Structures are given as structure tokens and as C-alpha cells.
Amino acid sequence: QKEVEQNSGPLSVPEGAIASLNCTYSDRGSQSFFWYRQYSGKSPELIMSIYSNGDKEDGRFTAQLNKASQYVSLLIRDSQPSDSATYLCAVTPPFGNEKLTFGTGTRLTIIP
């Protein structure tokens, strides 16, 4: 089982709708969770970080964390064509393994 799993997509969402991206992780004691956006040919850009159970909102983005079920999700409201990108989930494993582990990413396409 991969440490961090994401559906590779592509996920197609109409403009103005809500895009929902999901990520599951295998290490129950994982501490920190991040979402990065990567446009084609560019480097990853941090868009959200979440550390405790529940929701965290930042503009049109909402990160949701459920440690009991070992998943973290990212919701994008009022999706725009500029949101079309690959979204990477990253997880900090339990202490003793001091590095981020990235999922392989979900490619999101917003259809005008």
C-alpha cells in the first residue's frame, strides 16, 4: 500500500461547480497535511496546510482532515479555469521519519 494515495484523474469539473479532491494516507500517526498546486511545467505551490481534525477555509479553498479515517480532502468552490492543474497531497509521517511524503497528484480540469 502506498503511503499517500490520490486518484490520478483526470477529474473534470464544470466552471462554477465544486471540485473535490481526496487523499488517503497509511500512517495513522501522521502529523501534518498539505495541499500543493502544480501547473504544467511549473513547480508545486503551497495552497493549504492543515494539522487538526475538521475543516480549514481559505478563500475558495477548504481543506478537510479526518484522522480517524486517515483521509484529507480539498474542496474548491466556484471553480475557475485557472484552477486547472495537478493537485498534490503531502503528509508528514510520524516522528522518526522526518520528511514529507507526496502523493502522485490528481489532475483537475475545469471545463468553461
Next chain:
Amino acid sequence: KAGVTQTPRYLIKTRGQQVTLSCSPISGHRSVSWYQQTPGQGLQFLFEYFSETQRNKGNFPGRFSGRQFSNSRSEMNVSTLELGDSALYLCASSLYGATGEQYFGPGTRLTVT
């Protein structure tokens, strides 16, 4: 505040050669991590330097090495290049370390022929 910078942006090398990549972190960040990104494997952690010391290392052969200078700038070296080393090499800086929020540079695209 200036972002993370990496040089060069593109490199073409031949098998067997060696290459050195450079990274300047965000001012005030003492942690620099290096990642390799390929279509097949995604983002893979190479190593992290903090205050000139390597703190963490990923599962890469010894041909991949790095160092960090007193001004936090970091270099990564790959010796005896193989075709499979063709990838985007990303440097990320962080205030707290390899497990905190990472801010990536634009990357160096390495092609080995």
C-alpha cells in the same frame, strides 16, 4: 521577500558526466530540501540540509550528494549520470524543516543523453 531561486534552469548532460545544481532559499529559511520529480515516480525526497548539516536522506544512491553553505545556499551534485536521472530537480526551503511548509523553487530540468 524574494522566493527560492535555482540555477541553472535547464541542463543537458551525457551519461557518465557529473552535474551540480544550485539553490538559494528564501531569506531567513535555514532548511533546504531537494526533490526529484519524474512522471513515473512523482515527487521523491532526496535529502534535507539545515544549518549546513544533512538531517534527512531519502532512498537514493550515493551518486546523489549535497551540501549547504553558511548563507543557507545549497548545492546538489550527481556523479556518473545515468539516463534514469533525467528529471525535474526541485529545491524547497522551509523555516522549520523537511516536515513543515515547503516553498519550492522553479526547478532544474536535467536531461541525460
